[in-house]
């Protein structure tokens with residue numbers, strides 16, 4: 001049997017109230033995805049969402065959370081809802097779509 005070299009693949013990302021990302025959904029993310037937008041529109045913040053999740057798993061949510069200044073810094077200004085990150089991914093092509101949902105409430 002040949003080893004499976006296909007990595008897990010993220011299909012969509014939905015974010016609410018994470019810094020400048022008040023409510024965004026990226027559907028049908030492809031292996032090469034390009035983010036285009038003006039300065040300050042949130043391109044780097046999209047990558048920080050992935051860094052935040054990675055840090056939650058490697059260092060724990062508390063540390064990732066504290067590092068980013070908690071609700072005071074992290075929640076979109078003028079919003080008071082929860083911070084939501086939802087992604088859909090497949091472990092391998094052809095396997096079922098898995099939904100990962102994280103909501104942080106005060």
Ligand SMILES: Nc1ncnc2c1ncn2[C@@H]1O[C@H](COP(=O)(O)OP(=O)(O)OP(=O)(O)O)[C@@H](O)[C@H]1O
Nearest residue numbers: 019020039040041042043044045073074075076077
């Ligand atoms: N809590 C927050 N609520 C709302 N906006 C925030 C919050 N924290 C940071 N921002 C804003 O997010 C913006 C930074 O977004 P980001 O760095 O992702 O943009 P970018 O698209 O990567 O820009 P550039 O092209 O300059 O790299 C800044 O305008 C900053 O004021």
Ligand SMILES: [Mg+2]
Nearest residue numbers: 040043044045
């Ligand atoms: Mg940037």
